Amino acid sequence: MEYSEKVMDHFMNPRNVGEIENASGVGQVGNMKCGDIMKVYLQIEDGKIVDAKFKTFGCGAAVATSSMATELVKGKTIQEALEVTNKAVMEALDGLPPVKVHCSCLAEEALHAALWDYAQKNNITIDGLKPPVNDVDELHHHE
């Protein structure tokens, strides 16, 4: 198994590690398959994601996809952010080894969970957004 240069770059120099105090939305998801946990913080102003941070307990791919996913959603509107799927994150990283695809699902789900939290807090509905699940693996059966 080998990671692309982009994955290694985002693993060695992860962007957006940390927390946002009083964030507009916070999402934490876990993957029962290998036991990893990802937490995403979003700062949303006027319908735009102005800042994103993460913390991840997981493998190199999990860290790199968290880094890339937060990077991709910054500056985007909520609707645009929903298009940052695990596939988009993987493409931006020049791909992942097949056994690591599930780690990118974790990033997508953490983002969605943070958006869900934001919607709940503000009593709004976001088109196309489903409530977060506890175990990401229930959603993405081995791709």
Next chain:
Amino acid sequence: MKTKLYFDNAATTPVREEVLQEILPYFREHYGNASSVYAIAKESKKALEKARAQVAAAINAQPEEIYFTAGGSESDNTALRGVVEAYASKGNHIITTKIEHHAILHTAEYLEKHGAEVTYLNVDEYGKISLEELEKAIRPETVLISVMFANNEIGTIQPIKEIGEIARKHGVVFHTDAVQAVGHVPIDVEKMNIDLLSMSGHKLGAPKGIGALYIRKGIKVEPLIFGGAQEKKQRAGTENIPGIVGIGKAAELAVAEMEGTTAKLVALRDKLINGILETIPYSRLNGHPTDRLPGNCNISFSYIEGESLLLLLDALGIAASSGSACTSGSLDPSHVLMAIGLPHETAHGSLRLTMDRDNTEEEVDFILEKLPGIVQRLRDMSPVYEDAMKANK
């Protein structure tokens, strides 16, 4: 980045220079098939028998009790399948442990599918089996006890002599997977009542793809590989003479040097273990503190994941391994770490550093200097660490 500090000697070792020199003539000069009659074949035959005697001497066996194989996995497969088949009229029950290498466990599972009954012994928090549990598990139809000499992940050494006594008392064949032990800890198949023993060349400075199975005279083992009459029809196939020469030489060297190597490695190992436990909070030693392989250090760091740790170590040129689910390919954490009772998250943050004769104190110092920062860097990224620290406040 090039690996500068090799701390994964339990995975494999480089071929030793003295071993390589011994092997080289058997590729182009003495390339004869040992079964042939002409002059160059005699060189091969001679080398084969010399190596057999060297391997035998390393474990206090007779040369005619040594059968060369293509590695530890083949030796393990042969031992289990061969004994179960040969003793089918006595029974179909075998006893092994939960912490064996997959070469044993997957063979046992295969045998179960084909009608055998298998008892998997538990281990305690240090990875040791209970002799009482073993003795209780023996039934009239038990044909084989297979307990590994030393564990490849946590380094724990089993009470082999006591197991041998129990097996002998009950008239059950005793096999031990000694792939990690041969050349690293003293082995005497006579004193320890070992009937079958698996070993592998690449864990002791010989090439990969060569191994041996010791079979005590009088013990029946059906062959796994059929064909020519090599190895007294116990294992067909033209002999891998360069590999055989290599494992013979490597075993001889390892045993001759064992006292010195062990003293050096135990000192390095304990410095590494104690240094890590003292400087890195929320870390624990996996395996037995003293009954462990001289070069094995296995530590779990709470709140972080092993593959990330390995990648950061690799970036510093340090090669190591982990029992984390994320490194396993199957996404299951190490069965050995589960068997000693580690929670899933603790198995996740495990790090195995295994040393051999080439490792130095400077290397250990370098790791002790770098590791705390690396672990902290990952903890600072970890939501689990964050939660734990908040709960601690």
